[in-house]
Amino acid sequence: MEGAKLTRRGLLVGIGAVGGAGAMYAAMGALGLAPSEQDKEFAAPRQGDFSLRGKGAAKVVILGAGVAGLIAAYELGKAGYDCTLLEAGSRAGGRNLTLRGGDRLTELNGPAQDVKFGEGVYFNAGPGRIAPWMVTLDYCRELGIPIETFINNNAAAYVHTNGQTVRARTARADMYGYVAELLAKATNLGALDRTITKADQETLLDFLRRFGDLGPKLEYEGSDRRGFTKFPAIGGGTPVEAPGTLHQILAAGTGRSIIGDFGYEQATPMFQPVGGMDAIVVKLKEAVGEDRIKTGAKVTKITTLADGVEIAHTGGVVKADYCIAALPPHILAKIPHNLGAQITTALATPAPVAAGKIGLEYGRRWWELEDRVYGGVTETDLDITHIWYPSHGYHSERGLLVGYYNTEHEAELYGSLSPEDRRNRALTQGKKIHGEKYRQNVLASASIAWHRQEHIQGGWVRWPSFDSSFTLLQRPAGRVYFAGDWLTHLIAWQAGAMESARGAVTQLHQRVLQSP
């Protein structure tokens, strides 16, 4: 699952990305794995890799049938490895979870929810969007999963801050307009004379005029970019109310909300599988073979031996040549093992982060019909944080909004409520933006608190820093490899799980090929 917009950057900055990567490459170098082999040009293991070496593919037990576990099994399977996946829960996919009518969602210390969405309606309770550079899209292509555009940025969606609601296009036009005016003014006052040449100042002013849609005196006087209550047609249209003063615009506090797609992770455009994110799980399960996945098998002990591994679980014991542990670190940390004290400490280092979402199904797509909002995200400073509008099924009768997608404190707050109270609270908050219609005609809802999902217990994790614990777990402990988004710089993205699984597979396969 990708992070909430407003906190994402803080997450990445907080973990000191650059130093960690260098340290990790050094560690990989010690294993004879150059970065380019490791994850720049991943080569899936092939049956042919064994033909000249007179050895067979090994037996591998994979702990966890989330995306990392499934990708590991899928890639190893290409070369004929004999993989078994042990999954504590009742289904594969992990956080890649799409809820539909007829599903039942249980949680720790809370009532079960029977999902009652109508035919064809789905709720991506976990990951919901894919950036075009991510390896996730390659797997969609390889597995024949059709994709469509996910709208992550919508000028017609709203920004709700400090009790006021404006369209994103209006908030953006006003901030850019005043920023441009101020810099033009400062330039003309000579404030940049010691910084840039007069010729560059002219080029800058020309840009600022366009950037802010400034008037002839280089002042911001509003702009048709702000939008209309009635858009131009036969007549010239009726603009929305004139902009406030600079002071009012700054006080409105919309600034944070209009930069949501500036980062490389969330930049426009993004994508989603047609029909639900779990198409990826469905296709991976098919490719791996459902008979290889043992659900309800909770791991109780991990033992690495000189010639193999032994994994005890609630249904028995599995012996294999190697193990890939693709569980969340805070779950792994609780399982007895003989991998050493450093591993125990390392596994306990990253802290789980709470995350929650609610899907609200309406009998009528009022956001399209009345608000002309087709897809995208409304940003708020309320505890719901975001509202997502669906990027598919436009103009159909029913539709599903994500009524909150929050993390940390707000996610814990909602998670502590009953499903009914979560829904009521979400509706009360959304009403502040959309009015009374937000509470009308809600056909069904389902909410998830990822930190209360029994075998997952978090939306994702946060490392205090990408330190030696991080790099330690990127190497095998005996015959046990680790995998998951939590071992990458793509935490909280499926792509992280996939990249990590590919890394573990590469290391394991190299070792098998090189072993005597």
Added chain:
Amino acid sequence: MEGAKLTRRGLLVGIGAVGGAGAMYAAMGALGLAPSEQDKEFAAPRQGDFSLRGKGAAKVVILGAGVAGLIAAYELGKAGYDCTLLEAGSRAGGRNLTLRGGDRLTELNGPAQDVKFGEGVYFNAGPGRIAPWMVTLDYCRELGIPIETFINNNAAAYVHTNGQTVRARTARADMYGYVAELLAKATNLGALDRTITKADQETLLDFLRRFGDLGPKLEYEGSDRRGFTKFPAIGGGTPVEAPGTLHQILAAGTGRSIIGDFGYEQATPMFQPVGGMDAIVVKLKEAVGEDRIKTGAKVTKITTLADGVEIAHTGGVVKADYCIAALPPHILAKIPHNLGAQITTALATPAPVAAGKIGLEYGRRWWELEDRVYGGVTETDLDITHIWYPSHGYHSERGLLVGYYNTEHEAELYGSLSPEDRRNRALTQGKKIHGEKYRQNVLASASIAWHRQEHIQGGWVRWPSFDSSFTLLQRPAGRVYFAGDWLTHLIAWQAGAMESARGAVTQLHQRVLQSP
């Protein structure tokens, strides 16, 4: 067809939108049509409108079966009007033209093109995108035409200016970074002390830090928003080359290219009918009745009479109670009529604007596979102006790029070339951005010069100002009404044609209902 991004705003500003609208509303007021009736809440004529008045629906002849003509016939048809459409060309749709394999495209003073695109490949040679607030989407909904997202803004697409090519995300991060740094610097130098309070300066600086992704000293030191040659995965990624100096960034001239979706017409997200824009024409033709459309019927004389109209065309004469002339003004201006000298002058006032496009079909979607560009637009200062990547059919084998979409001088230049030379020139230009692969594996191409289409002769028109000629033609001349995007503030958009047709229909219907 919507205008080219870089010139669009100039077009609208140049015609003095606000004054014209006021004058037009005054004219409409004289007709007893308040703006709210006229086009805020359009009510389609219904059969029931006649029931209490003891009169029948009239006979209407519509000149031109483009989008305006089709919508007029469709809406009048709802109340039982007997409509006949006279179309000079061989097909309905006007500028709404989608080319597919097997089509043949002729042009004035040029060779015909036999279109050879593969199965399922299409080229929207006219309009290609729809803003969510436009009435075009309402017609898609009403007519049951499925829509999908059109990507108009892509951070991964390129900006090519002054011989250099960078990703749009890089160009944007650098411009925003330096703008933020400069304004932060000026603020801290006290340049704004007389403009805004210290407290507001703090709020501003907080925004600038985020907006520009500034470092701790409020200086722009590059940003991961600029993108990566290798995106983060197991490692932290390899950023693209560090940004140039402010002088270099300004000299690169990317500023105009990164504001393309700021306006209300082109803001993200936009939409397109699934399978080609002409789905709108297909559905309208079905609804209107194909037997009502006489193709190959070029109008030769328009006569308004006391009790009806008489339209001479190349296949005969049509008599009717009313006429809606939905042809381009510069075409209408050449047809003899008895509507008076003022009408002749008014019709000759708007000037046609040249516009051209080429569709390039490739056997391989290298832009997705190699460049990770899924949909969107590359902006250039070359004579091709834009390159569009397809927003549909992702991951399929073949795909079609729009290799140029240009207007005015550039469109005339390409239009004057043979189809083969247009293609060669487009490939040579595109190679500057994408390299040699741009010229390889091109399976087929088709190009259109709208100013050389026999019965259209322009991409759209430009009014010197929204003056009395504009408002004159929004009223009927005798029993002749005019319609087309050229009579609205949505010139060059299908929505303009639709809104104008609705306006003419409303006026005509009111008159019929009120006539003795």
